[in-house]
Amino acid sequence: MTEQQKRRLQVLQKHLCSGPKLRLRPTRPEHVDSEGQVCMAETAAKLAQGTKFQEQVKERGISAEVQPPPRGLEQAHSTLLTPEAVAFVARLCAEFDRDVDQMLRARVLRKIQMDQSGELPDFPEKTRRIRESEWKVHPVPRRLQNRHVDLGDVSPANTQHFLQALNSKAEGIQTDFDDGHCPTWTTQLKGLYNVYLAVHNKLPGAPSIGNAPVLMLRPRAWNIVEHNMLVNGKEVPGPLFDFGLLMFHNAHLLIDRDSGPFFYLSKLEGASEARLWNKVFIWTQDKLDIRIGTVKACVLIENILASFEMHEILYELRDHSLGLNCGMWDYSASFVNKFGHRPDFVLPDRSKYVSMERHFLKSYMDLVIQTCHRRGAHATGGMSALLLPQGGQAGGKDVVERVCSDKLREIKSGADGFMVYDVGLIRPMHLLYDKFAPGANQLHVQRADVRVQSRDLLQMPTGGVTLNGLKHNIAVGIQFINAWLSGKGHFFFKGCVEDSATAEISRSQVWQWVRHSARLEDSGETITRVMVEELVQQTLRDLPTTPRMDAAAGIFLEIVLKRDFPEFITTYLNLEHAFLRGKLL
CATH class of the missing domain: 3.20.20.360 (Malate synthase, domain 3)
Known part of the structure; x- marks a missing residue:
């Protein structure tokens, strides 16, 4: 084992929690040293024993697993993900796991209810007292x-x-x-x-x-x-x-x-x-x-x-x-x-x-x-x-x-x-x-x-759809996905910074215009799947060539042509296989 490999192993050993309750997960094969000892090593010092947070985690029957660091971030990983810090985050997540699940389910149920009933939101009657009383x-x-x-x-x-x-x-x-x-x-x-x-x-x-x-x-x-x-x-x-x-x-x-x-x-x-x-x-x-x-x-x-x-x-x-x-x-x-x-x-x-x-x-x-x-x-x-x-x-x-x-x-x-x-x-x-x-x-x-x-x-603004607006939304959406697949959350385009907020409105509008067969005010043409696919290809020709741009365009088309509207573009990308594969490299 080289000196560099030994040092890397020592970093992992120092912060590897013993026992089945709190441990680092083995990394993928490309992250394992040649001797295969990074993901197989066991901590000798057993630093977690006796610490306040570790004891509390074990008492509550909480298990936690954390991925090892990407190359070059061993120091960051060992500083941030100490046994005590991991145990604290584990307790926090375990404490509110059910609440988070219930909250996310409530979002889905409310949307289904509005879709089925056709009702629109209003100021809740049950909380009128809070709105009308005096407090700071x-x-x-x-x-x-x-x-x-x-x-x-x-x-x-x-x-x-x-x-x-x-x-x-x-x-x-x-x-x-x-x-x-x-x-x-x-x-x-x-x-x-x-x-x-x-x-x-x-x-x-x-x-x-x-x-x-x-x-x-x-x-x-x-x-x-x-x-x-x-x-x-x-x-x-x-x-x-x-x-x-x-x-x-x-x-x-x-x-x-x-x-x-x-x-x-x-x-x-x-x-x-x-x-x-x-x-x-x-x-x-x-x-x-x-x-x-x-x-x-x-x-x-x-x-x-x-x-x-x-x-x-x-x-x-x-x-x-x-x-x-x-x-x-x-x-x-x-x-x-x-x-x-x-x-x-x-x-x-x-x-x-x-x-x-x-x-x-x-x-x-x-x-x-x-x-x-x-x-x-x-x-x-x-x-x-x-x-x-x-x-x-x-x-x-x-x-x-x-x-x-x-x-x-x-x-x-x-x-x-x-x-x-x-x-x-x-x-x-x-x-x-x-x-x-x-x-x-x-x-x-x-x-x-x-x-x-x-x-x-709830008053929607008047106005139509322009070809330039459609092209702009397509370009922003594709480039945002390309940025995400490259590990970046924003990019610059035509004198503006674009992030997930502008990507959200861009892909949302394209999805909605296709769904409702909106017409271009410039020409009277109907926005269709074929039109969007052609404009995506045109956009690819106009944008700089990058290793992930074609994949980004494909994902963009998936999102804007889906039968059901994806809740968030970032959720879709965060769960997309290309991102999951790339994020571990």
């Missing part, structure tokens, strides 16, 4: 009073981008394991490890965490599982894996430095899901000896069903709430998800007819702001995806003016902040707030003028 969320700490500008889609697996964000003047960083991130085993470990290094002041080139923008940690949404850890024989929920490790390794240091732990919560569909997260927060804080209410979380309102339960969501999280955030494209895509089979809910070309100025989205944002401010919570807008030209190219002034125009509208509506992707847009956004809304926030803007009814939230 618990105040947020000092560093969260000003939420003007967050950098969005910052995958910590991209070390250079993460460092750039840490050294920026933004108020916060959406430290993203969701929309802007692809959860391969490599990127997940690398991202979690970079967060660990940053919080522990060990990331070269990064400021101390107390002097950096606050980390707004965004774990995966409930629809994504972690394939590389099993608890009691089941793959664990991705958000619990992320949240558990982030809290276990970083919470106390973040608290000591007045910097967290703070979170974004994605893709909630209602108050019951907020209640589940609140239970997770309470359990975790109790087990880690953290004062209840220390964790703060901002919920992204990205689903039409959640827009009818904003008060209730804040109420369920009232001790842990950091307010609500608007996510325009995921929110728009949710209309197709929930009502896509109905011809009266066909969304027109998003590039031409869908914007925050349209009635259904303006009503949604006005309601977010009114609801949050009534409850003493911050309300923040979505992310500007526009990119400044690079290398001295012309057009930077136009980009800044476009972003300022969009965000000034949100400021005047009472928004306390929003996100940008491009670091170069932080200063213009700060100047915009300084001029039009000086002060840390706009909680005093109560928006008593807002009178949003259910029909306002």
Whole structure:
């Protein structure tokens, strides 16, 4: 055995838990050293014996299995997945396994009920008392009073981008394991490890965490599982894996430095899901000896069903709430998800007819702001995806003016902040707030003028479908899948950053237009399967050739031509064999 192989074996041995209850799973053959000792080795030190968390896991009859590290990430793996950390995450997942399953089943049952009955969502009568009574969320700490500008889609697996964000003047960083991130085993470990290094002041080139923008940690949404850890024989929920490790390794240091732990919560569909997260927060804080209410979380309102339960969501999280955030494209895509089979809910070309100025989205944002401010919570807008030209190219002034125009509208509506992707847009956004809304926030803007009814939230924008819009959606969808198959969660296209949110609306619209035989307003042609297949081939000719682009195009066609609408593009990809095969390499 070579010295390198010995060192690698020692790393695995050090953190390999003894006994049948908690162990590393053998890796695939291509990951085994020539002597075959990596996956066969047994720990000699038996470090897990006597540790608090190990004992608790064994007492409760919980078993856990974790995949070994990909090549080059042995240090990250051994630092993050210590016996104690694995045991903690295992207990967390076992504690809430039934709740998560029930929540996911409830989503399916509600959709079936709406499909069968034809009923539309409304503000729930059973929670009228919560909406009409007076109460406030618990105040947020000092560093969260000003939420003007967050950098969005910052995958910590991209070390250079993460460092750039840490050294920026933004108020916060959406430290993203969701929309802007692809959860391969490599990127997940690398991202979690970079967060660990940053919080522990060990990331070269990064400021101390107390002097950096606050980390707004965004774990995966409930629809994504972690394939590389099993608890009691089941793959664990991705958000619990992320949240558990982030809290276990970083919470106390973040608290000591007045910097967290703070979170974004994605893709909630209602108050019951907020209640589940609140239970997770309470359990975790109790087990880690953290004062209840220390964790703060901002919920992204990205689903039409959640827009009818904003008060209730804040109420369920009232001790842990950091307010609500608007996510325009995921929110728009949710209309197709929930009502896509109905011809009266066909969304027109998003590039031409869908914007925050349209009635259904303006009503949604006005309601977010009114609801949050009534409850003493911050309300923040979505992310500007526009990119400044690079290398001295012309057009930077136009980009800044476009972003300022969009965000000034949100400021005047009472928004306390929003996100940008491009670091170069932080200063213009700060100047915009300084001029039009000086002060840390706009909680005093109560928006008593807002009178949003259910029909306002459900009013579809008028407009048609254009050939350019169809082509654009196809190009975005294919390139996003190609990025995922390459281990990346976002990419750049035509001056914008594209992530799973824009991929969701893109593939959703193509599916819906085919389903309802929508007509192109340019020519009157009907959108058919044959047309989409021809445009996919044309798109492949126009896009750069990559090893996975053909496979991406094939998967895109599968998704948009399926009889039943796939709930999430990321769920489909996360369970797709090509991704599963590639993610282990």
